[in-house]
Amino acid sequence: xxxFEFHFNPKNKENIIFDSFCYEPENISEKxxxxxxxxxxLFNSLPNDSEFLNNLAKTIxxxxxxDFQRSSEAALRESLRKANELLSKIAKQGKINWLGNLNxxxxxxxxxxxxxxxxxxxxxxxxxFAQIGMMRILxxxxxxxxxxxxxxxAQRTGIYPLKIFENIVTGxxxxxxxxxxxxxxxxxxxxKENLIKDFSQISDKKSLNEILKPRKKELSEISGIxxxxxxxxxxxxxxxxxxxxxEKLHWPHKIALGKKIRLVLSLILILVIAFLIFRN
Numbered sequence: 001x002x003x004f005e006f007h008f009n010p011k012n013k014e015n016i017i018f019d020s021f022c023y024e025p026e027n028i029s030e031k032x033x034x035x036x037x038x039x040x041x042l043f044n045s046l047p048n049d050s051e052f053l054n055n056l057a058k059t060i061x062x063x064x065x066x067d068f069q070r071s072s073e074a075a076l077r078e079s080l081r082k083a084n085e086l087l088s089k090i091a092k093q094g095k096i097n098w099l100g101n102l103n104x105x106x107x108x109x110x111x112x113x114x115x116x117x118x119x120x121x122x123x124x125x126x127x128x129f130a131q132i133g134m135m136r137i138l139x140x141x142x143x144x145x146x147x148x149x150x151x152x153x154a155q156r157t158g159i160y161p162l163k164i165f166e167n168i169v170t171g172x173x174x175x176x177x178x179x180x181x182x183x184x185x186x187x188x189x190x191x192k193e194n195l196i197k198d199f200s201q202i203s204d205k206k207s208l209n210e211i212l213k214p215r216k217k218e219l220s221e222i223s224g225i226x227x228x229x230x231x232x233x234x235x236x237x238x239x240x241x242x243x244x245x246x247e248k249l250h251w252p253h254k255i256a257l258g259k260k261i262r263l264v265l266s267l268i269l270i271l272v273i274a275f276l277i278f279r280n
Contacts, residue, residue: 001035001109001125004208004228008186012223017045018183020227021057029068033075034110034126036064039135039181039227043101052098059086060106072108073170076128079106080165087164103133105181106165109173109229125173125231130165135225136187139171140178140200177231178202183224193218202230 005020018041025031038060040053063082064075091099107129129137131149139146148169173179178200182190190196195211202208208228212219 002204002230003037004205006226008219009223015043015045016223017042017049017053018225019053020225023061030065032068033065033072034108036061037107037227037229039105039225041103041135041183041225042098044097046097056083056086056104059083072110072126073128073168076106076108076130076168080130080168084164103135103183105129105131105135105137107179127171127173128168130168132164134184136182136184138180138196140180142200143197145196173231175231179229181225181227185222186224186226189218189222199228
C-alpha cells in the first residue's frame, strides 16, 4: 500500500485536535495481520487532551499486533475491546468531554495471499474497519465511489454507552483500488468541487499533488484530515515470483521411481528455499 497523510491547518480552529496514525508491518509475523491505519478528531478538547488521540491509537496498535496467531478480524475485535476499556476508564475519572465529540476510524489492510503460498497474479487485499462518530470512508474502484461511513448514534447524542466501539465491517480490495478517510469538512470541500472521482486515477504522490497544489489557497481555509491509500503493483510483483518459479518446473509423464523421489525431494528443497527468501 502507498499511504499519504495530509493534515490541513490543525490550528485553524480552536478546541479541535486531529491526527492520523499509520503502522506498517515490521516483520513477517506482523505481515500476517497486515497494516493498521487510524484517523481521529476530537471537538471541544481541553488543554490536557493533547495526548488523547495518540494514547487511543497506541492502545489499539499494541493489542492488534500482540498475537500473530489471530486473524486480522479477530485482532481488530480485541483491539476494540481494549479501546473500550481505555475510554471507559477515562470516563470513570470524570473526563467525559470526548463523549459526543470523538470521531475515530480504524482500518486494517492485509494481503490475502502471502508468498510462498500465493499462486495468483492478482493478489487481493482484505479490509477490516471500525469507527465511531462521523468520518468519511470512501472506496474508489476505477470510476466508482462507494461511501461506507458509519455514524454512531450513541456518539452523536452524547450518551455514555457500555461499548464505544462495537461493530466491524469487512471487505476486499483489488489492484488499483483506493481508500480515502476524510474528516467532514475536508470531504465537503472535495465533494463540492467534484474532485473525489479524480482521486481514483492517482497512482503516486506526484499525481496526488497535481490535484491539491492548484487549490492551495482554498485548502488553507479548511481544517481536517485526508488519509489516502492506494494498492500498488510492487507488492503483486513480489508475490508472483513464486508462481514464475513453479512455471519453470517441467514434469515428464514416465519417470523411473528413483528419479521421481529425487524430483520430489528437489521440489521440497526449492519450496523451503523460496519460503526462506520471502521470509527474509
